[in-house]
Amino acid sequence: MGRVSDAKQRLMDAVLELIWSGSYGSTTIDNICEKAGVKKGSFYYFFDSKSELAAEAFEESWKTKRIELDSIFSPTVPPLERLNKYFDFGYKFQREIKAKHGRVLGCPQVTLGSEICTQEDALQKKIQGIMDQKRKYVESAIRDAHAAGEIHAPDAGAKARMLLAYYEGLLTQARIQNNVEVLREAHSGILTILGVKETAAA
Amino acid sequence: MGRVSDAKQRLMDAVLELIWSGSYGSTTIDNICEKAGVKKGSFYYFFDSKSELAAEAFEESWKTKRIELDSIFSPTVPPLERLNKYFDFGYKFQREIKAKHGRVLGCPQVTLGSEICTQEDALQKKIQGIMDQKRKYVESAIRDAHAAGEIHAPDAGAKARMLLAYYEGLLTQARIQNNVEVLREAHSGILTILGVKETAAA
């Protein structure tokens, strides 16, 4: 009962875009409200602070992202193909973002995490939790590939950490340089890290 | 002639520490002045804005960092040893930082670059210039190692980009997780990327 509204959702959408396309620090509550078309009184009706909104928004956004990832990393798909599709998806996604925003924006979690980790404890934990989950997709694909004898990776966790450190490093470079083409090297880099023969899988 | 002072230097030191231990956005001119023990009137005597100060501070800091790197990457040192020393230095450095600040702070350039690249154009260019120079150290070591037949890396530039994407990805993870031990995997990761037999060089 009572009045209904999607203002909460609009606030979450707005904060994600503003943080991603700019930064956490440069995103003010007034900014968020304006972008969401919501008055400040309503902001404080739904949230206590910018960091609380950001945490909820990242959580909510992760929930929908998981659905995509569940599909990409479906165990019915051959493990190396899962990884290929994932990284290829990342490239195409960043290209879309560049076309839409005029900027390569990289990985929202890494960008935000790196900015706020020394200052916003709750938010940092939320981000880290999401990144831990994301790593599990990669880890299980690597484990399956190893089990299938397609790669040699007895420590799937370590290999997944390495692969993601590399890939997220690339995404960060792409963001800083505003250049998607940085990501074109991802494919051969990933093969190197996984120890796959390049000609065979390419 | 006229009055002498190290206030300009103190401002540059202060801004570097505040940005690194926190973020660009959370660092205010008042903060910087307080930390440097400099009044705001003096701030604006030396600099026009926070971003100008940051750009000069990063430039100045890079100049001294280069001296260290010139030593580590001296062509008199065997190429793979240069790389080993560089990454090993990074680990020890981050451990010192953690002991001193209670936090792992990662790479200042990547952290700042990722935060401000969509908003502060001059600063972004400055950061990118520094990162380009940094890559050249790694690139020449890789080229020398390839020439010596110690690794197979016909495209030294590509290998350097890959190595740094990985390493900076790791540093970012270490920062976000506030955990130096993340960097312990760097050594074996680097060997994998360089294609060196792990037992031979470890």
Place this chain on the structure above:
DNA sequence: AATATAATAGACCAATTAGTCAACTACTAT
């Protein structure tokens, strides 16, 4: 010692910011 000047001090302003509040509105369940 006098002078020009590099640097400092700190009061000041205007704009922006986070956050509050009480009155109001629309909707839903009964």
Place this chain on the structure above:
DNA sequence: ATAGTAGTTGACTAATTGGTCTATTATATT
């Protein structure tokens, strides 16, 4: 239809922010 409730509004405060300006101080040179 009406009562209770979920959501809205906008004006308000207090604090912080970036930025300016003028008077003052210290020092290196002559």
